[in-house]
Amino acid sequence: MTRANCPSCGAEIVFALGSSAVVVCGSCRSVVARTDRAVEDLGKVAALAETDSALHVGQQGRYQGKSFRLTGRAQIRHAAGGLWDEWYAAFDDGRWGWLAEARGIYYMTFETGSKEPLPELDRIDVGTRVALPTAGGVFVVTELGEATLIAAEGEIPWRLTPNETYDYADLSGDGSRFVTLDYSGDAPLLFAGEEVTLASLGIKFDGARRSERTVLAASLPCPNCAGPLELKAPDKTERVVCPYCDSMLDVDHGNLKFLKKLKHMAAPRIPLGSKGTVQGIEFVVIGFVVRSVKYDRKYFWEEYLLYNRDAGFRWLVRSEHHWSFAGALKAGEIDDAQPLMKGASIRWNGKSFRPYSDAVASVEYVLGELYWKVEVGEKVRTAEYVAPPESISKEITLEGGAREINYTHAIYVEPKKIAETFSVADLEKPIGIAAFQPYPHGGVLKVWAIAAAVLVVMGILLSLLASRKVILSNRFALETDTPGQHARTFVSQPFHLSGGKNLAVEANASVSNSWVYVEGILYDTKTGLRWDFAMPIEYYFGRDSDGSWSEGSQKRTMYLSSLPEGDYTLTLDTQWQEGTTPSFELRVRQGVPHMIQFVLAFIALSIIPAIVFFHRLNFEQKRWANSDFS
Numbered sequence: 001m002t003r004a005n006c007p008s009c010g011a012e013i014v015f016a017l018g019s020s021a022v023v024v025c026g027s028c029r030s031v032v033a034r035t036d037r038a039v040e041d042l043g044k045v046a047a048l049a050e051t052d053s054a055l056h057v058g059q060q061g062r063y064q065g066k067s068f069r070l071t072g073r074a075q076i077r078h079a080a081g082g083l084w085d086e087w088y089a090a091f092d093d094g095r096w097g098w099l100a101e102a103r104g105i106y107y108m109t110f111e112t113g114s115k116e117p118l119p120e121l122d123r124i125d126v127g128t129r130v131a132l133p134t135a136g137g138v139f140v141v142t143e144l145g146e147a148t149l150i151a152a153e154g155e156i157p158w159r160l161t162p163n164e165t166y167d168y169a170d171l172s173g174d175g176s177r178f179v180t181l182d183y184s185g186d187a188p189l190l191f192a193g194e195e196v197t198l199a200s201l202g203i204k205f206d207g208a209r210r211s212e213r214t215v216l217a218a219s220l221p222c223p224n225c226a227g228p229l230e231l232k233a234p235d236k237t238e239r240v241v242c243p244y245c246d247s248m249l250d251v252d253h254g255n256l257k258f259l260k261k262l263k264h265m266a267a268p269r270i271p272l273g274s275k276g277t278v279q280g281i282e283f284v285v286i287g288f289v290v291r292s293v294k295y296d297r298k299y300f301w302e303e304y305l306l307y308n309r310d311a312g313f314r315w316l317v318r319s320e321h322h323w324s325f326a327g328a329l330k331a332g333e334i335d336d337a338q339p340l341m342k343g344a345s346i347r348w349n350g351k352s353f354r355p356y357s358d359a360v361a362s363v364e365y366v367l368g369e370l371y372w373k374v375e376v377g378e379k380v381r382t383a384e385y386v387a388p389p390e391s392i393s394k395e396i397t398l399e400g401g402a403r404e405i406n407y408t409h410a411i412y413v414e415p416k417k418i419a420e421t422f423s424v425a426d427l428e429k430p431i432g433i434a435a436f437q438p439y440p441h442g443g444v445l446k447v448w449a450i451a452a453a454v455l456v457v458m459g460i461l462l463s464l465l466a467s468r469k470v471i472l473s474n475r476f477a478l479e480t481d482t483p484g485q486h487a488r489t490f491v492s493q494p495f496h497l498s499g500g501k502n503l504a505v506e507a508n509a510s511v512s513n514s515w516v517y518v519e520g521i522l523y524d525t526k527t528g529l530r531w532d533f534a535m536p537i538e539y540y541f542g543r544d545s546d547g548s549w550s551e552g553s554q555k556r557t558m559y560l561s562s563l564p565e566g567d568y569t570l571t572l573d574t575q576w577q578e579g580t581t582p583s584f585e586l587r588v589r590q591g592v593p594h595m596i597q598f599v600l601a602f603i604a605l606s607i608i609p610a611i612v613f614f615h616r617l618n619f620e621q622k623r624w625a626n627s628d629f630s
Contacts, residue, residue: 001014001015002014002034003015004034004038005039005564006025006027006032006039007030007032007039007040007041007531007561007563008025008030008041008044008562009025009027009028011025011026011027011028013026013032017071017090017155019090019096019157020071020090021159022034022158022159023155024045024072024152024153024154024155024156029045029047030044031043031044031152031160031161031162033159037530039529042161043162044162045149045150045151047151048075048151049075049151053101054203054204055070055087055203057071057073057153059203061201063089063097063108063200063201066091066095067091068091068092068097069090070087070088070089070090070099071090071155072088072153072154072156072157073087073152073153074086074149074151075149075150075151076147076148076150077148078147083150084100084101084102086098086099086100086101087100088154088155088156095110096110097109097193098110098180098191098193099196100180105195106195106196107178107195108193108196109178109180109192109193111189111190112190112191113190114134114135114190115133115134116131116132116133118132118181118188119181119188121144121167121181124141124144124169128140129141130171132173132179132192134190134192135173135177136174137173137174137177138173139171139172139179140171140172141170141171143170144167144169145167145168146165146167147166147167147168148163148164148165149164150162150163164184166183166184168182168183168184169181176194176195176196178192178194179192179193219231220256221256222242222244222247222256223249223257223258224247224261225242225247227242227243227244227245229242229249229256230273232273232284232286233286233307233309234251237286237369237371238250238251238370238371238374239369239370239372239373239374240369240370241368243368245261246262246264248261248366251369262365262366262376265290268288268304269302269424270304271285272285272367273285273286274422274423276421278421279325283306283308283311283314284306285305285306285316286305286306287304287366287367287370288304288366289303289365289366289367290302290363291361291362292362293357293359293361293382301318301320302318303315303316303318305368305370305371313328314326316413316418320432320434321415321428321429321430321431322412322430322434322437323418324391324411324412324436325411325413326393326409326410326411327408327409329392329407329409331406333407334346334348334392336407342355342628343355343629348407348409351387352387353391354386354629355383355385355629356384356385356435356436356624356627356629357382357383357384357435358381358383358384358628358629360379360380361380361381362377362378362379363378380395381395386435388436388437388438388623389412389436389437389438390411390436391409391410391412392408392409392410393407393408394406394407412436412438415427432622432626433619433622434623435623435626435627439620441612441616444608444612445609448605452605455601455602459595459598463593466591466592467501468589468590468591469591470587470589471588471590472570472586472588473585473587473588474490474492475585475586476490476574476583476586477581477583478574478576478582478584486576487574487575489571489574490571490572490574491570491571492569492570494567494568495567495568495569495570496566496567496568497563497567497568497590498565498590499563500562500565501562501590502560502562502591502592503522503559503562503588503589504557504559504560504588504589504590505520505535505557505558505559505587505588506557506587506588506589507535507555507557508555508584509537509554509556509584510554510582510583510584511538511554511577511580511582512539513539513540513541514538515576515577516536516538516574516584517534517537517575517576518534518535518572518573518574519532519533519534519572520533520534520535520570520571521570521571522560522569522570523568523569525566525567525568526567527564529564531560533560535556536556537553537554537556538552539552539553539554540552559594572586
């Protein structure tokens, strides 16, 4: 067992197994590798994604009669976006096993030295048969992929580098035989084994896994079937369709007149008489209309008439299982430069609405009460204008001797909200993208803006509050008493570093068409731990046919992560170009903000809006694919 301190946060880490290569720090998630002299920080991994895995670090099991213990795990992202877990099993006989878990399937494999050459990645393809006698026969390539190491925990037998991407091939053999070819290095590695079950490993799986609701009006008998009709808006209703016999009735001051019998269609998804509160007003569903437009075929939608004695009428519209809440607008409120023409945008309430569709709509079916003398088959020209999550529909009457134009404003409503409001269970999932359906991930950009603002503020504050304390400052003359020697070593006096602050090593060399190379070693005088860095400095200039030119610089700055608090010395091994005697100044400062980190963080953070942008672009393309104006 080996104990050390995490080079990133200083917490104690333990290498419990002599053959493990890295340990993931439980405090800061740094991947720490051990070397011959010290430990090395390979970078931080992301937090592990929560899964319902039955496995955990420390779990014990048996495979082929040999006991093992799971010491660590890595989470690996597939190029397609999925994750799988790779668990590391330390066997009592000293072997390491790789236990992969993906989609509830488990594979136990072992790194196997192959006597025969393994195929190069560009020599195989899915379906290729590969003879691997070392692994037990002939295998077929079932998958070629790219994997990225994103998260890890525990003690791991190989040098895991965070965010490293590598190619691999999975191969399947007879029975449960399974092979992975790992192309992360110069030469492929062979991992051979088989598909296993938790039961075969002696591991037991422990796992674990609505509501409803329910109506006063003038009561009149249907003149056709005598069924009782309760009119919710008796003083406003012009037509009513009997729910018992589908008779269309004309309403004339409380007198019902039979007009005709309608062909029955599907029952309303929200039953007539249902009540619900929308925008703080309780409405009752009193009418139901099915309409259609015809292109290559008929396309249907449903309209539910809502009524409140004080607020009047509103509509719920259902199209391809998308829902919206609508109410009439006054034509005078609409800025419609071409009310009888199509193709131009309109404006309302300071917002521009783009034209989406223009067609002739027909009434296919009616049920319940309606406030106009509706007729099955009646047609109106209807145009829809959208500004998600809102739309304005314009209806122009084409029949009946009168020309009429009506505007209706609608706002998109999620089906879940409709179900809750009107106590309707199991509403169908919407099909496709509605004309004015809002983009569902728009809030991501707000979150990004907040995160970006926080990042900028943090950068400014850290820059303002940074101590930038000068720890060491010296000037060195690069010359020796030995002819032909162009190297020299300098050792500083001990100096103290406080913990939790980075270092900036700044060098300024008097090079002119020459170079200086500096290797630095920071020694912790108490623990003996060391941190190395290198700083090549070169500067060249001149003139050619294109004019003056220069390359390189006389200055160089190297940033080092925060080191544990303690006393240190700095050793500098210097080399310089033959025939020159340059000098250089070296200054070590602590607590120097490295803004490139914030720039990189901002760039990484900006990946999110970039993804959202392209996803939204695809979303809009799908929306407008169904438009008459796409």
